[in-house]
Amino acid sequence: MIAEKKRTQREFDSESRKFGKISILSNVRDDPETVYNFYKQREEIEQAFDAMKNELENDKSYLSDDDSLRGYFFVSFLSLYLYYSIFILIRAADLTSKLSVKDVLLKFSKVYRIARGSRETLSEIPSSVEKIDRSLGTNIFPKNL
Numbered sequence: 001m002i003a004e005k006k007r008t009q010r011e012f013d014s015e016s017r018k019f020g021k022i023s024i025l026s027n028v029r030d031d032p033e034t035v036y037n038f039y040k041q042r043e044e045i046e047q048a049f050d051a052m053k054n055e056l057e058n059d060k061s062y063l064s065d066d067d068s069l070r071g072y073f074f075v076s077f078l079s080l081y082l083y084y085s086i087f088i089l090i091r092a093a094d095l096t097s098k099l100s101v102k103d104v105l106l107k108f109s110k111v112y113r114i115a116r117g118s119r120e121t122l123s124e125i126p127s128s129v130e131k132i133d134r135s136l137g138t139n140i141f142p143k144n145l
Contacts, residue, residue, distance in 0.1 A: 052080050055102060089136040099132070107132055111141060 007015075026035050052058045058076045063069045086101045112123040125141050133141055 048080060048084065051083055051101075052076060056080065056083060086136075089138065093135050093137070095135060104132060104136070108140075 022036075024035055024039055026038075028035050028038065056076070056079050058079065063072055083101055086104055090096055090099050090101065090104065107126070107129050110123075111125050111129060114121050114123055122141060130141070133139065
């Protein structure tokens, strides 16, 4: 705020007493800024678990044998990986205020691959889907199959 000339140094110093403090106890022998950045990365991990539970609905497993449970966690891992791959594309295109991962998946799900004998084509690709595809740079809808 000082660099933006919204506050003077004196105003900042007097208000800084209200900021609060955070104490972090860590066994990492690194500078405080690095330790704080590790702490902040926890938020990203918590967001990943939140996405897995809420967006992907992967919080319930009613499986009894080990192989089924391993398969469940493998599919959960893949879905979370794809979710964050799409999220990274949205963030890189600076579209987080306009699109969510759920929106992208819903829009892309409107395109179907149609097989007629030995010939395969895509269903009609809506212009909104083409626009999202171009914006994200995915190019997953080829002109020719």
